[in-house]
Amino acid sequence: MATTAQARKTRPAAPSKKKVVASGPTSATYIYKGLDKKGNRAEGEIEGSSPAIVKARLLKQGIRTKTVKKKPKPLFGEGGKKVKPADIAIFSRQMATMMKAGVPLVQSFDIVAEGLDNPNVRKLIHEIRDDVAAGGGFGQALRKHPKYFDDLFCSLVESGEQSGALETMLDRVATYKEKTEALKAKIKKAMTYPIAVVVVAFIVTAILLIKVVPTFAETFAGFGAELPAFTLFVMNISDFMVAYWFHTLLGLAAFAFGFKELKKRSNAVAYAVDKYILKLPVIGEIIYLSIMARFSRTLATTFAAGVPLIDALTSVAGAAGNQLYSNAIIKVRDDVSTGIQLNTAIRAQKMFPTLLIQMSSIGEESGALDEMLEKVAIYYEDEVDNRVDSLTSLLEPIIMSVLGVLVGGLLIAMYLPIFQMGSVI
Numbered sequence: 564m565a566t567t568a569q570a571r572k573t574r575p576a577a578p579s580k581k582k583v584v585a586s587g588p589t590s591a592t593y594i595y596k597g598l599d600k601k602g603n604r605a606e607g608e609i610e611g612s613s614p615a616i617v618k619a620r621l622l623k624q625g626i627r628t629k630t631v632k633k634k635p636k637p638l639f640g641e642g643g644k645k646v647k648p649a650d651i652a653i654f655s656r657q658m659a660t661m662m663k664a665g666v667p668l669v670q671s672f673d674i675v676a677e678g679l680d681n682p683n684v685r686k687l688i689h690e691i692r693d694d695v696a697a698g699g700g701f702g703q704a705l706r707k708h709p710k711y712f713d714d715l716f717c718s719l720v721e722s723g724e725q726s727g728a729l730e731t732m733l734d735r736v737a738t739y740k741e742k743t744e745a746l747k748a749k750i751k752k753a754m755t756y757p758i759a760v761v762v763v764a765f766i767v768t769a770i771l772l773i774k775v776v777p778t779f780a781e782t783f784a785g786f787g788a789e790l791p792a793f794t795l796f797v798m799n800i801s802d803f804m805v806a807y808w809f810h811t812l813l814g815l816a817a818f819a820f821g822f823k824e825l826k827k828r829s830n831a832v833a834y835a836v837d838k839y840i841l842k843l844p845v846i847g848e849i850i851y852l853s854i855m856a857r858f859s860r861t862l863a864t865t866f867a868a869g870v871p872l873i874d875a876l877t878s879v880a881g882a883a884g885n886q887l888y889s890n891a892i893i894k895v896r897d898d899v900s901t902g903i904q905l906n907t908a909i910r911a912q913k914m915f916p917t918l919l920i921q922m923s924s925i926g927e928e929s930g931a932l933d934e935m936l937e938k939v940a941i942y943y944e945d946e947v948d949n950r951v952d953s954l955t956s957l958l959e960p961i962i963m964s965v966l967g968v969l970v971g972g973l974l975i976a977m978y979l980p981i982f983q984m985g986s987v988i
Contacts, residue, residue, distance in 0.1 A: 856943035
């Protein structure tokens with residue numbers, strides 16, 4: 564429904580502008596301009612299958628259209644931002660809130676979509692809404708978008724539909740996505756700061772080697788004396804950077820892209836990389852704790868949703884985020900399928916902490932496995948948070964030392980010949 568501005572005696576009414584949403588299996592977005600019942604200008608966007616249908620729909624709303632034309636597509640690909648996992652988490656929470664409030668499912672999609680700024684997220688929600696409005700299931704509609712909704716997400720929603728507890732299941736899914744994204748944010752926080760500072764340090768060093776050192780080299784050329792070995796070493800690096808800086812940059816970019824693709828396509832490479840990442844000092848410990856938190860959180864969510872333990876472990880293996888532990892979880896699943904208890908199967912892998920094993924054992928004996936795993940997940944999520952804060956404090960002096968060695972070393976190399984001349988004189 565279009566919203567019109569209230570007429571005022573002192574000044575003319577401002578034109579109303581609102582996006583009107585209408586479902587349709589082959590709908591497109593149209594831009595319209597016209598007049599409302601009070602004669603005020605009305606313009607905005609509406610979705611429909613054809614201009615004639617759009618005009619008829621607007622006429623029912625009291626808007627006499629002057630122009631209706633299809634909204635042009637952006638010149639460079641899709642407009643708006645990308646659909647991020649954080650957007651999916653927000654979508655999950657808002658859908659859970661709408662369902663709790665008793666809003667019908669199809670109407671909930673429209674309300675949630677209208678409250679989002681990202682046009683690509685709105686488009687995604689509209690596509691899901693159209694599939695559900697056409698008679699399809701919510702879970703089936705989500706499975707048509709595997710790029711944004713993984714198998715675990717779809718399975719939980721389908722489980723909620725089948726059990727008649729979609730409202731409760733959406734709340735659990737929303738909590739799971741929020742906790743997962745919060746954990747990812749903590750890991751990024753631990754990695755982003757030191758990486759950003761080191762990258763800036765190397766950029767500054769490269770600029771000094773390419774722009775500043777050659778100036779000193781021209782000055783040293785007139786000395787007629789032998790330069791210190793350290794200065795010659797830095798000048799040789801500078802000559803190489805001046806001659807091949809573009810090739811070096813291109814080579815690093817190609818290596819990074821090739822390594823990323825190789826890790827994505829080769830399980831052996833992914834296994835080796837994930838294995839050695841866990842051995843890194845400090846960072847490896849944080850990643851290990853995050854894997855344990857993700858394992859506990861995912862298994863608690865799926866098991867509480869009524870998913871059989873074997874199927875739940877399959878979902879957990881896919882969400883582990885580490886090839887080493889994905890393989891270990893698959894082995895745990897295979898052992899559980901033969902009748903072995905979960906805590907025994909976990910202990911046999913010798914890769915999981917004692918706390919997780921003991922809490923799993925208590926949960927199996929008391930029949931409250933999901934609650935015990937939830938407590939384990941909270942514990943490890945808090946541990947990750949504490950380790951990230953400690954890492955930031957620890958890395959600051961290390962980063963300053965790296966900056967001092969890089970920049971200070973270049974300055975010493977350039978001024979060392981001048982100091983030697985001064986001592987000779």
